Structure formats: C-alpha cells, structure tokens
Amino acid sequence: MNSxxxxxxxxxxxxxxxxxxEVSVNELSKxxxxxxxxxxxxxxxxxxxxxxxxxxxxxxxxxxxxxxEAALVIRKHRLTEMFLVEKMGxxxxxxxxxxxxIEHIHSPEFFEKMDELLGFPRFxxxxxxxxxxxGKMEWLHYSKLSDCKIGDTVRLAAxxxxxxxxxxxxxxxxxxxGLKIKIKTIESFDGSMLVSYGKHSSEHLSGLVCxxxxxxxx
Amino acid sequence: MNSxxxxxxxxxxxxxxxxxxEVSVNELSKxxxxxxxxxxxxxxxxxxxxxxxxxxxxxxxxxxxxxxEAALVIRKHRLTEMFLVEKMGxxxxxxxxxxxxIEHIHSPEFFEKMDELLGFPRFxxxxxxxxxxxGKMEWLHYSKLSDCKIGDTVRLAAxxxxxxxxxxxxxxxxxxxGLKIKIKTIESFDGSMLVSYGKHSSEHLSGLVCxxxxxxxx
DNA sequence: TATTTGTATTAGTTTAATCTAACAAATATA
DNA sequence: TATATTTGTTAGATTAAACTAATACAAATA
Numbered sequence: 001m002n003s004x005x006x007x008x009x010x011x012x013x014x015x016x017x018x019x020x021x022e023v024s025v026n027e028l029s030k031x032x033x034x035x036x037x038x039x040x041x042x043x044x045x046x047x048x049x050x051x052x053x054x055x056x057x058x059x060x061x062x063x064x065x066x067x068x069e070a071a072l073v074i075r076k077h078r079l080t081e082m083f084l085v086e087k088m089g090x091x092x093x094x095x096x097x098x099x100x101x102i103e104h105i106h107s108p109e110f111f112e113k114m115d116e117l118l119g120f121p122r123f124x125x126x127x128x129x130x131x132x133x134x135g136k137m138e139w140l141h142y143s144k145l146s147d148c149k150i151g152d153t154v155r156l157a158a159x160x161x162x163x164x165x166x167x168x169x170x171x172x173x174x175x176x177x178g179l180k181i182k183i184k185t186i187e188s189f190d191g192s193m194l195v196s197y198g199k200h201s202s203e204h205l206s207g208l209v210c211x212x213x214x215x216x217x218x
Numbered sequence: 219m220n221s222x223x224x225x226x227x228x229x230x231x232x233x234x235x236x237x238x239x240e241v242s243v244n245e246l247s248k249x250x251x252x253x254x255x256x257x258x259x260x261x262x263x264x265x266x267x268x269x270x271x272x273x274x275x276x277x278x279x280x281x282x283x284x285x286x287e288a289a290l291v292i293r294k295h296r297l298t299e300m301f302l303v304e305k306m307g308x309x310x311x312x313x314x315x316x317x318x319x320i321e322h323i324h325s326p327e328f329f330e331k332m333d334e335l336l337g338f339p340r341f342x343x344x345x346x347x348x349x350x351x352x353g354k355m356e357w358l359h360y361s362k363l364s365d366c367k368i369g370d371t372v373r374l375a376a377x378x379x380x381x382x383x384x385x386x387x388x389x390x391x392x393x394x395x396g397l398k399i400k401i402k403t404i405e406s407f408d409g410s411m412l413v414s415y416g417k418h419s420s421e422h423l424s425g426l427v428c429x430x431x432x433x434x435x436x
Numbered sequence: 437t438a439t440t441t442g443t444a445t446t447a448g449t450t451t452a453a454t455c456t457a458a459c460a461a462a463t464a465t466a
Numbered sequence: 467t468a469t470a471t472t473t474g475t476t477a478g479a480t481t482a483a484a485c486t487a488a489t490a491c492a493a494a495t496a
Contacts, residue, residue: 005453026473038454040475045452057461057474087305088331098325105319113306223483244443256484258445263482275444275491 002051004104007073008032009042010051011103013062014070022059068135075131076111077103078124081162083114085125092125093167127158127177127214143217145181146191146210153182154215156197161212173203181215220269222322225291226250227260228269229321231280232288240277286353293349294329295321296342299380301332303343310343311385345376345395345432361435363399364409364428371400372433374415379430391421399433 002010012031016023025043029036047054051066062070080099084090090098105111115121122138123129131137142157156179159170170176175197184202185194191207205213220228230249234241243261247254265272269284280288298317302308308316323329333339340356341347349355360375374397377388388394393415402420403412409425423431 003452024473025475034453035455036474037456037476042453084328088335090327090331094327098323098328101323101325102320105316107316107319109308109312110302110316113308117306221482242443243445252483253485254444255446255486260483 001106002049002069006042006046006049006051007069007104009039009046010062010066010070011073011077013052013060014067014074017062022061024059028060071131071135071137072133073103074137075133075135076105078128078130079111079114079118079121081124081126082118082121082130086118086121091167091171092162093164093171095125096162096164123158125177126162140214141216142214144211145183145193145205145213145215146207148183148215148217150183150186152217153180154217155180156213157216158214159212160214166212169209174198174200175213219324220267220287224260224264224267224269225287225322227257227264228280228284228288229291229295231270231278232285232292235280240279242277246278289349289353289355290351291321292355293351293353294323296346296348297329297332297336297339299342299344300336300339300348304336304339309385309389310380311382311389313343314380314382341376343395344380358432359434360432362429363401363411363423363431363433364425366401366433366435368401368404370435371398372435373398374431375434376432377430378432384430387427392416392418393431 009028009032012028013023016027016031025036025039029039032039043052043054043060046052046066050063051069053061053063077099080102081092081095084095084098085092121130127142129138129140140158143154145154145156148154156175156177158177159167179197181195181197183193183195187193191210193205193210195203195205197203227246227250230246231241234245234249243254243257247257250257261270261272261278264270264284268281269287271279271281295317298320299310299313302313302316303310339348345360347356347358358376361372363372363374366372374393374395376395377385397415399413399415401411401413405411409428411423411428413421413423415421
C-alpha cells in the first residue's frame, strides 16, 4: 500500500511523462514544489518498491507497476470529478481541489459504486480519459487549439489545466466542451486568436489559453 | 487547521466523554490503540492549541473550542454515512470504514452539498444525531434495550456500534431502525432476551447485543 | 500506615517526509 | 577546451507521530 505522499509522486510522474516517458528530478521537483534532495530520496524509495526505475543522474521513469498504480490514482481522481459534477451539482471549476483529496481514499467499493452510478464514463468533466480498473487509459488524438490554422473549424474536446481560475475564465466566455469553434485570425507574434463559437461571433483568446484547449479537427 | 491525527484524537475524546465529560489517558490510549506516552504528548499539543484542558495526572476534558471542532468532524462522518446509504446505495454495515476516511476531507462546500442533497438530515443511518454547522448536537433520550423490562414494547432508534460484523448480524435477523420490538423474557444471569418484532415471533438476543441497541419507549 | 497495583509522565529512539548547505556531475557557453 | 551554469546527490537537521524503558504518582489493599 502506498502512502498519500507516494501516490502524489506517482501521479506527478505519470502526468509529466506523457510526452516521452522520461522526467527529470528538476521537473518533478518544480511540479510538486518539493526541493530536489527530497525528490531524490523519494525516488530511491520508490525504486526499492519497483515503482520507478532510478539510476543516479539518469532521467526518471515509471516501471510498468508504477504506471499502473499511478493510473489507478488518476482513475480515482477523474471518477471523483465526474461524480461531483454529474451527481452532486458542482461546476467543473470547483472539483479539482476536492478530487485531489478524495483520490487518496482507500476503498475499491467506493469508486466502483461511483463508476456504476455514473454509467462507466470514459471521460472526466475536463475531457480527460478515465483509466480502467486495470490502469489502462485510451489515448487521445486531440490537437492543441494553438496548433490549428486560420479557417479551421474544430470541436472543443478537453482542457489541459483544471485550476479554478482558468475554468472560471472559460465559464465567463461560455466556452464548454463539445462547442464548435471557428478560427478567424491568428496573431503570429503572440499566438493569440480571434475565434467564433455559439453566440460569440468574435472572442479574443491569448496564446496561453489556446495552448490549454484541446480540440478535435472535423 | 488540525491534522488528520489530531482530528482522530478530538473525535475519540468527544465520543468517550459522552458520560461525564472526563476521559482518562488510559481510556483514550486503549480506544485509539496508541500507547499512553504518545497520548500524553498529544494532549500537551492539543492543550497548547486550546482544544483540551490538560493538567498532569488529572482527567482530560475537551474545551468548548475542542468540543466544537470534534463535533464538526463527527458531523462530516455522519453526513458521509447518510450520503453513502441514501444517495449511493451502500448498506448501513458498509459505510463506517469509508466515512472514517472521508471525514478528514477539508472542503466545507463538499459537506454542505451533501447536507443539501440529503435534505438536511438530523440523524445518520445508525440513528446517531448529526451535529449542526456550529457543532451543536441534539441530545438523545434513548434507553438501552438491556435496561428495559419484560413486556415492554419499544421502537429501535439507534445502534451504538457500527462495525460491519455487528451490523451484518442485525441484517441477518432483519433488525432495522424503526422496528417495534416486544420483550418476552429476560435471562437475569446473562442479560440475554427473547424478543418478537415484525415477522420474527421469537428471537434470542445476547446481553451484549441488547447493550448496543438503543430504543425509545412508547 | 506500608505496600502493591495500576495509571501517567519523562527520556530517549524510530520512521516518514521535509528542509538547507555543501559538493559532484553533466551540460552549456565563452 | 576551459569555465560557468544547471542539475543532481550526499550529509546532516527538523518535525510529527509513533514507540520502549524507566520512573513517578495515585489508588487500592493488606
């Protein structure tokens, strides 16, 4: 059984490793806001438990076991977010912090029941896929809005950041998952865009925002 | 903000102090399965925080602040148990362990929402009163079944133990809250009873079981 | 009252998870 | 290539929460 702390390290490794599977001590340290020596010693501990493959001065990598256990924590997080939104009436901007705590509850039955009541959802309220009970997660083929071209019409499929502030910003502009968005102009120097969607015929989105929106091309 | 550990000490003090308000280090130590020196040092810490009044070799007592904070943890526990039973379909024998973990979640909104969805319940699935947001709890005037006389007809109002084993035992005999129970005979040497209720015209209940059932006299 | 028994405290150790300071290795730059 | 910068590790300290062993106090009993 992993401690709450260990679960947080595994989760962070999983999320940071999306690209190439490798994570540096420095990255992990910054992401968790924990100093590097602490991270190094935790990596040794997780390596002992066969959850991380660790060699001095080499990049970190989850083992298959580590990846599975991380995915199961993420499963609990995402099921919780979905439950909070669908069954308890929370907004998608309110659920991250609560799920951050509930993901550490040790009770398979509790999460099984959520899954069942939700009808075995495949995605959470932010569009992220929910890993299955064995830790397998279906892979997304979404693009960043920032990688699209002028004239593209795309469907908003997911957001990569789930902080309250960012989601309130999207709420204020009625930007919801599933929306069709048309790209009118792109400012090449800062990556900002002018887009239209729903009743909004002309909204300006900064480059940062465009980076955080994942879309499906038609 | 109290730690999970501190919350568990407060809760234990609250529950043990039901009788006269005083608790010994020894009692608390046994209840929590933590050795006495550890308890002593935690009491000093909680006294520093003005949650417990502590003097060497004197009985322990929660301060008003301590009582309020303990009641709020118990509120979270009982709301959770009610939510698990009423909204998620768990049996009353399954909820204690899960609530034991969820009671430590720090999110007023989460428990407010539960309360609202449940319609502001006053009792949990085991018949225990749910403290209000200010930490006030209505006081029960129930009797133990073991204190009743032959011929009494009583209503089962609450159980004082919530372990899975004990509640499964009650389930197996279809003993549920609200039932009318008639006492047919009492064995004075062991306190066991022969009772009738619902479709059960003659069930034998041990003295221990009778001690754990709280009833309302008609 | 003296002694035994049970209860509580003190002192010192352990483990998990954090930190800072100092040093070492790897990478980037002049 | 030599040096500077960034990244990573080692060593040692700190805090919370637990422990054991030894000691002190309080209550019960002879």
